[in-house]
Amino acid sequence: xxxxxxxxxxxxxxxxxxxxxxxxxxxxxxxxxxxxxxxxxxxxxxxxxxxxxxxxxxxxxxxxxxxxxxxxxxxxxxxxxxxxxxxxxxxxxxxxxxxxxxxxxxx
Numbered sequence: 007x008x009x010x011x012x013x014x015x016x017x018x019x020x021x022x023x024x025x026x027x028x029x030x031x032x033x034x035x036x037x038x039x040x041x042x043x044x045x046x047x048x049x050x051x052x053x054x055x056x057x058x059x060x061x062x063x064x065x066x067x068x069x070x071x072x073x074x075x076x077x078x079x080x081x082x083x084x085x086x087x088x089x090x091x092x093x094x095x096x097x098x099x100x101x102x103x104x105x106x107x108x109x110x111x112x113x
Contacts, residue, residue, distance in 0.1 A: 007042065007101070008062040010071075013055055013092040014084055021054040024086050028056055031079055035060060038074075040067020053088055068095070 016024050030045045036044040042061040049055040058080070062068040071077060084091040 007098040008065055008068045009094075009096040009098060010058075010060045010062060010068060010082065010091075010095045011092075012084065013049075013060045014087045015051070015053045015055040015089055016086055017088055018054055020086055021056075024056055024083065025076070027083055028058055030074075031083065032058065032060075034076060035071070038071055038076075040064060047094070059076075064096075098113075 014024065014028075021050065025026040025046070031045055035041060040063040042063055044058075044060040049057065060071075062071065063105045082101065084093075
């Protein structure tokens, strides 16, 4: 699995505009082949910031997504930021949940 993460900080006067645009942009993304999930998070920071995060099944799925015309719109939204956006791609080889907590706490 690949986790795609984009953080965009904006002027307070642009925060509502960016949020609406990101939500509209994310809706078609979640139905792309290989997209496992897609969400928009709002940080309570100064300046306001929004994080777009998507989980991709494979690297090929992610790369196909990055090549789409649709992705150009996200690149344009990044231009609204007050600073350079933080863009990260994380390769996940293992995911654990409550089972890790339970095993750890039994010791």
